[in-house]
Amino acid sequence: MSADAQATKPGALDGTTRGLGLLLVGMAAFATWDQWAIWSTKDDYTFGYLVPFFSAYVLWDRWDELRALLTGERTHVSAPASRAGLLGVQLFAFLAVACFGLGAAARAVFGTDSETHPGVARLYGKGPYALAGRVEVLKPRPRTPLEKTPEEVRAFFRQRGWRKVVAFQTRNAPHRAHEYLIRLGLELADGVLVHPILGAKKPDDFPTEVIVEAYQALIRDFLPQERVAFFGLATPMRYAGPKEAVFHALVRKNFGATHFLVGRDHAGVGDFYDPYAAHRIFDRLPPLGIEIVKVGAVFHCPLCGGIASERTCPEGHREKRTAISMTKVRALLREGKAPPSELVRPELLPILRRGV
Numbered sequence: 001m002s003a004d005a006q007a008t009k010p011g012a013l014d015g016t017t018r019g020l021g022l023l024l025v026g027m028a029a030f031a032t033w034d035q036w037a038i039w040s041t042k043d044d045y046t047f048g049y050l051v052p053f054f055s056a057y058v059l060w061d062r063w064d065e066l067r068a069l070l071t072g073e074r075t076h077v078s079a080p081a082s083r084a085g086l087l088g089v090q091l092f093a094f095l096a097v098a099c100f101g102l103g104a105a106a107r108a109v110f111g112t113d114s115e116t117h118p119g120v121a122r123l124y125g126k127g128p129y130a131l132a133g134r135v136e137v138l139k140p141r142p143r144t145p146l147e148k149t150p151e152e153v154r155a156f157f158r159q160r161g162w163r164k165v166v167a168f169q170t171r172n173a174p175h176r177a178h179e180y181l182i183r184l185g186l187e188l189a190d191g192v193l194v195h196p197i198l199g200a201k202k203p204d205d206f207p208t209e210v211i212v213e214a215y216q217a218l219i220r221d222f223l224p225q226e227r228v229a230f231f232g233l234a235t236p237m238r239y240a241g242p243k244e245a246v247f248h249a250l251v252r253k254n255f256g257a258t259h260f261l262v263g264r265d266h267a268g269v270g271d272f273y274d275p276y277a278a279h280r281i282f283d284r285l286p287p288l289g290i291e292i293v294k295v296g297a298v299f300h301c302p303l304c305g306g307i308a309s310e311r312t313c314p315e316g317h318r319e320k321r322t323a324i325s326m327t328k329v330r331a332l333l334r335e336g337k338a339p340p341s342e343l344v345r346p347e348l349l350p351i352l353r354r355g356v
Contacts, residue, residue: 028052030101032052034101034102034103034104035101035102035103035128037103102123102124102128105123106120106123106124109123109238109240109243110123110238110239110240110241110243110272111240111241111243111272111273112272114272116270117269117270117272118239118269119238119239119240119269122200122236122238143234144198144232144234146198146212146230146231146232147198147231147232147234148231150254150255150256153193153229153231153255153256154255154256156229157191157229157256160190160191160226160229161190162189162190162191163190163258164188164258165189165190165191165192165193165229165256165257165258165259166184166185166188166189166191166192166193166257166258166259166260166261166293167192167193167195167252167255167257167259167260167261168181168182168185168192168193168194168195168261169195169196169197169233169248169252169260169261169266169267170194170195170197170211171196171197171201171205171237171267172205172206172211172326173206173210173211173214173215173326173329173348173351173352173355174214174215174218174344174345174348175324175325175326175329175343175344176298176300176307176324176342176343176344176345177263177298177299177307177324179218179222179223179307179345180298180307180309181261181263181295181298182194182223182228183223184261184293184295185259185261185293186224186227186228188259188293189258189259191227191228191229192227192228192229193229193231193252193255193256193257194215194219194228194229194230194231195231195232195233195252195255196208196211196212196215196232196233197232197233197235197236197237198212198232198233198234198235199233199234199235199236199237200236200237201237202237202239202269204330205237206326206330206352206355206356207355210351210352210354210355211355213351214348214352215230216230217347217348217351218345218348221347222345222347233251235251237267238267239267239268239269239272240267241265241266241267241268241269241272241273241277241278242266242267242273242277242278242280242281243281244266244267245262245266245267245278245281245282246281246282246288248260248266248267249262249282249288249290249292250288250290252290253288253289253290257290258290258291259290259292259293260290260291260292260293261293261295262278262279262282262292262293262294262295263295263296263298264276264295264296264297264298265278266278275297276296279294282294295309296309296310296311297309297310297323298324299313299321299322299323299324300322300324300342300343301313301317301320301321301322302320302322303317303320304317307324308321322342322343324342324343328343329343329344329352330356333349333352333353333356334356
């Protein structure tokens with residue numbers, strides 16, 4: 001039999017299809033190796049050892065049908081490239097479900113696979129399997145009054161005549177440094193979008209309802225209400241540091257903001273990220289269509305007479321500076337103590353006490 005006849009023999013797999021099949025088998029082997037540590041150390045995932053065997057059984061059980069599908073006997077797909085593409089779709093979809101690499105995904109997104117990172121722990125808690133495909137919304141969930149679509153927020157800006165809008169991202173109740181950043185945005189733009197995260201956060205963060213109420217009080221009593229838009233973003237906090245900063249910026253661009261505030265240790269947690277990694281990541285990216293406003297550490301300086309930043313306070317004042325953090329505020333509230341006014345407005349304390 002000639003080579004051409006052999007290549008066109010019904011049921012024969014061409015070299016391209018076989019090569020792609022071997023590549024995908026290699027991908028499956030790598031994903032299995034990546035997950036092996038989880039399967040061998042976590043009691044909840046010991047069943048993962050069965051995944052390779054189950055996958056092999058399914059391929060063996062369906063081999064005749066799969067072979068006919070790939071060779072075009074049942075689908076009339078005759079071109080080798082088309083059959084190879086079909087093989088990629090069929091097998092890759094299967095492998096994506098069976099062998100999702102949690103460790104690799106965690107390192108790619110969070111820069112760590114440590115379970116002490118809340119975002120990594122949340123990822124691992126979802127289990128080692130994932131589905132891919134078209135998503136169709138059967139019925140949108142009800143939205144709270146604070147949840148607006150990007151189209152609705154853009155319309156709000158147009159109605160106000162705001163051409164330049166600074167977006168302020170927050171997952172926490174407002175302290176003095178947050179207020180400083182909002183006021184900085186008001187100096188730079190026609191209006192500020194205060195856009196807190198409404199989704200899941202760390203257990204020791206303030207509850208969403210406390211965060212919302214505290215910002216509403218701050219805006220109502222201490223800021224020009226006509227120049228502040230207060231809406232919520234229904235997404236969880238991932239604590240992914242610099243990569244989440246990019247995500248936050250792109251989301252606010254979709255909502256119509258022209259500028260985005262990125263402070264010290266944006267979206268960080270613990271000591272997982274360099275405090276200014278979220279600043280530097282934007283230097284490595286092409287223009288995103290939204291201007292990034294980078295702000296360094298903000299603190300209270302008695303010699304400066306109030307809230308200052310690294311760019312406005314002399315280096316000689318360093319020893320007198322009081323760092324501002326909501327971690328410190330929460331700790332004082334849990335001890336039954338009132339945080340000093342240098343950290344948070346006294347008027348907000350009755351609200352914050354309900355969140356600890």
